[in-house]
Amino acid sequence: MNYENILISQENGIGTITINRPKKLNALNKATIAELHSAFDSLNKDANTKVIIITGSGEKAFVAGADISEFADFSVEQGTELARNGQKTLFDFVENLSTPVIAAVNGFALGGGLELAMSTHFRLASDNAKMGLPEVSLGVIPGYGGTQRLPQLVGKGKAMEMVMTAGMIGAEEAKQSGLVNHVVPQEELLPLAHKIANKIMRNSSVAIAHAIKAVNDNFKDGVNGYQTEITQFGICFGTEDFKEGTTAFLEKRKADFPGK
Numbered sequence: 001m002n003y004e005n006i007l008i009s010q011e012n013g014i015g016t017i018t019i020n021r022p023k024k025l026n027a028l029n030k031a032t033i034a035e036l037h038s039a040f041d042s043l044n045k046d047a048n049t050k051v052i053i054i055t056g057s058g059e060k061a062f063v064a065g066a067d068i069s070e071f072a073d074f075s076v077e078q079g080t081e082l083a084r085n086g087q088k089t090l091f092d093f094v095e096n097l098s099t100p101v102i103a104a105v106n107g108f109a110l111g112g113g114l115e116l117a118m119s120t121h122f123r124l125a126s127d128n129a130k131m132g133l134p135e136v137s138l139g140v141i142p143g144y145g146g147t148q149r150l151p152q153l154v155g156k157g158k159a160m161e162m163v164m165t166a167g168m169i170g171a172e173e174a175k176q177s178g179l180v181n182h183v184v185p186q187e188e189l190l191p192l193a194h195k196i197a198n199k200i201m202r203n204s205s206v207a208i209a210h211a212i213k214a215v216n217d218n219f220k221d222g223v224n225g226y227q228t229e230i231t232q233f234g235i236c237f238g239t240e241d242f243k244e245g246t247t248a249f250l251e252k253r254k255a256d257f258p259g260k
Contacts, residue, residue, distance in 0.1 A: 006019055016054075017036065019055075040090075041093075051102065051197035055190065059128075065108075094119040105180065114146065115133075124182045136166050
């Protein structure tokens, strides 16, 4: 598929998606959301892709928000459908991918941009990054999962403050709040993402997929995450990766996981 708004590459087990709308500070519009869904889906289905990194083009923005011009005149029904379709197509989709997804936040991550970063499995940030959910300053609330994922990451009180003030926080404050895991100078951001991705790839991709499901279920209403863990733990015993991992351990050698 030819993409107009994103760049996609795959090398040495790492798939990289770069949102490429620099004149719009990589703002999300419907077309970009659709392209991102396609790219994530394609990489997730590629057995050679073990980790996915998502970042923004340029040095200013990861994603500076949504393209407001697309929905400024929407009705209640259209607004509801916008949020529902967006969450299903991209944000929930990314969160539940079986392939680990790392967000490399290289600048502004505002509104839908922060919501996209929060839907990934964890986040790294450059030291110039700024993050926030400014939607209430436009008379609306975050609609792509922001009111749900932000409290999970930073706690209810901090999330309430960020949403109500519509303000931005810097990279270091984001790290202290648990919103991002690491902060580095911009030129070190992608190298760090690759370094962590390589650490992930030493392990069983099958086990990681089961771990993602178990961790995610802890945050789903009405789902018993402990039961999910028990089930996923048991499933692992029937995999080739489990046989290889335990055999390698007992033989005191490095495991060569087949990913099955």
